Amino acid sequence: MAAGPVATLKRLWRSNRWLTLGFILTITLALVFLIRASVFFVYWQAHADEPIEGWMTVRYVAKSYRVAPGLVHDAIGLPPTGPDRRPLIKIAEQQGRSVEALAGEILAAVDRVRRNRGQAPPPHEPQPPSETPAPARP
Numbered sequence: 001m002a003a004g005p006v007a008t009l010k011r012l013w014r015s016n017r018w019l020t021l022g023f024i025l026t027i028t029l030a031l032v033f034l035i036r037a038s039v040f041f042v043y044w045q046a047h048a049d050e051p052i053e054g055w056m057t058v059r060y061v062a063k064s065y066r067v068a069p070g071l072v073h074d075a076i077g078l079p080p081t082g083p084d085r086r087p088l089i090k091i092a093e094q095q096g097r098s099v100e101a102l103a104g105e106i107l108a109a110v111d112r113v114r115r116n117r118g119q120a121p122p123p124h125e126p127q128p129p130s131e132t133p134a135p136a137r138p
Contacts, residue, residue, distance in 0.1 A: 052103035054089030061088070065110045075109035076102045 012020045050056075050064045058078070062069040070080070076091065078084055084091070092099045114120065 052088065052099070052106060054092070054099040055087050057087055058084050058091075061106060065106075067110055067113055071109055071113060072106055075105045 009020070012023075044063060047064055048066070052061055056064075058072045058076075059069050062072045069083070073080060073084065076088075077095065078091070088099050088102055092102050095102075
C-alpha cells in the first residue's frame with residue numbers, strides 16, 4: 001500500500017469525514033487570513049506617508065502616517081463623535097476651508113507627535129496655499 005499525504009488523506013476521509021472536512025476548512029481559512037494579512041502589510045508599507053489628498057478619509061491618513069485617528073480628528077477640528085468616513089474634501093467644504101489647509105494642520109500635528117517620539121518628521125512638509133498651481137509630479 002502506498003504511503004504518502006494523498007494515501008493518508010484518503011484513509012482519513014474513509015474513516016472520519018467530518019474531522020477531515022474540519023481540518024481542510026481550518027487549513028483553508030488559515031491560508032486565506034495569511035494571504036490577506038500579507039497583502040495589507042505590503043500595501044501599507046508601500047503607502048506610508050503619502051501626500052494628503054482630498055479623496056482620503058481621516059482613517060486612511062492616520063494609517064498612512066501611523067498615528068491615531070483621534071490625532072487627525074483633533075488636528076482638523078472635528079468633534080469626537082467616532083469614526084468619520086467622509087473624504088477630506090467634504091470635510092473641508094463643510095468647514096469652509098481648503099484641503100491644503102487641512103493637510104497642513106494634519107502634517108503639523110503628525111510632525112509634533114513624531115518629534116515627541118523621536119522619529120523623523122513626515123517627508124511632505126506643509127506648504128502654504130498659493131494662488132499658482134503646483135507643478136505635477138512625474
